[in-house]
Amino acid sequence: MTEQETIQADIAQSLALLRAKLGIRAKTAHQALEKARRLLPGSTYAALKSLADAEPFLGHPRLWRTLDGDALKRAARDVQAHLDAIDAADRRKGWWLGMLGGLSFNLIAMFVLLLIVLVWRGFL
Structure with missing residues (x-):
């Protein structure tokens, strides 16, 4: 799997966790960001914001290379770690x-x- 597909899969998994843990039904990370503003702590919200900002670039064949893949993977990991801890x-x-x-x-x-x-x- 390419780095682009990995990041897209991480975003999709984060959206699935938001739906399961917080009940946020959103199709994109930007829509989830608007609904999760008061439900997430600041650091997790900032990580989700970086994922939402990167999401439009992932569909473009050249622009996705301008993104920092390691930072996006770290942000996705932070969001997923916080959401996994929610009961x-x-x-x-x-x-x-x-x-x-x-x-x-x-x-x-x-x-x-x-x-x-x-x-x-x-x-x-």
Whole structure:
């Protein structure tokens, strides 16, 4: 496999991991970059940005030679290492726990305010 095909395969594998781990459904790295801005740490986002910037050049027979293949392989490896470390089930569980925590806080605050109003009005 040529270096160009290797980099394209790395980008495709990164996009597959983004779909599996973060639920980002994008056909290109640039589209994935827009959707993953707040879900990725800065270094991983920068690595994904370098892959997205290089993606249009990979389809051109002469321009892809201007790219730094080693840096792109390193960027793809960094993105894939971060995404491999993400546990999708734990993210879902954390989301549900956060939602339930916020809901319970709101219910407790409403109950306390109701008690304050009842005491203030003289019903308790």
